[in-house]
Amino acid sequence: MSLPPTSWLRALRRSCAPILAVLAITATLAAAPAAAHTKLTASTPVNGARLTSSPSALSFTFDQSLQSVQDWDAVLVTGPDGFRHAAQSVRVDGNTVHASCDRLAKAGTYTVSYRVISGDGHPILGHITVTLDRADTGSPMLAAVSLPTGGVPAWVWILEFATALFLLHGFLRWRSDQSSSSPAPVLHARLDSATRD
Numbered sequence: 001m002s003l004p005p006t007s008w009l010r011a012l013r014r015s016c017a018p019i020l021a022v023l024a025i026t027a028t029l030a031a032a033p034a035a036a037h038t039k040l041t042a043s044t045p046v047n048g049a050r051l052t053s054s055p056s057a058l059s060f061t062f063d064q065s066l067q068s069v070q071d072w073d074a075v076l077v078t079g080p081d082g083f084r085h086a087a088q089s090v091r092v093d094g095n096t097v098h099a100s101c102d103r104l105a106k107a108g109t110y111t112v113s114y115r116v117i118s119g120d121g122h123p124i125l126g127h128i129t130v131t132l133d134r135a136d137t138g139s140p141m142l143a144a145v146s147l148p149t150g151g152v153p154a155w156v157w158i159l160e161f162a163t164a165l166f167l168l169h170g171f172l173r174w175r176s177d178q179s180s181s182s183p184a185p186v187l188h189a190r191l192d193s194a195t196r197d
Contacts, residue, residue, distance in 0.1 A: 043058075055101050055130070058077075058112060059098050069097065074099070074115055079110055081106065104132050105136055
């Protein structure tokens with residue numbers, strides 16, 4: 001015999017406080033190491049720069065050393081038309097990523113995205129924006145390159161783990177409440193009413 005739905009809900013409500021405390025502690029512990037990750041300290045061109053011609057080179061300098069990168073996805077330039085163009089000759093030198101840039105051509109705002117790996121193995125993603133004030137001569141690379149899919153962020157795993165804990169705890173609490181309530185009085189009452197009829 002199972003408990004009425006309200007008993008299960010009461011058991012679930014009683015178990016919420018400990019689960020929320022575990023979630024808060026887990027989130028705090030997960031956020032603490034993230035503050036120590038590598039950060040961008042400088043770029044060429046600088047973020048928000050207004051340019052009269054295409055930059056010949058791009059560079060991103062970070063506060064910690066970097067691991068080698070695959071040049072096909074480390075630096076991408078997205079134009080005002082939405083096309084992504086891979087930067088050329090990408091290389092890592094200590095804490096700086098260098099790349100050469102194809103001509104931008106159209107006037108407008110460009111987003112230069114970087115995707116690198118810090119010395120401690122964490123991915124670093126970000127971007128700067130630059131504005132080309134007038135059209136530059138030359139042909140941009142026409143093939144659009146889509147960003148590769150990265151790994152799953154840590155917060156997704158933490159949320160899934162916490163949800164599983166929450167459901168497991170609620171189920172165990174419900175089973176405990178179910179086994180502690182005695183079905184015998186209900187059974188005796190039914191037997192008594194059946195024998196009277």
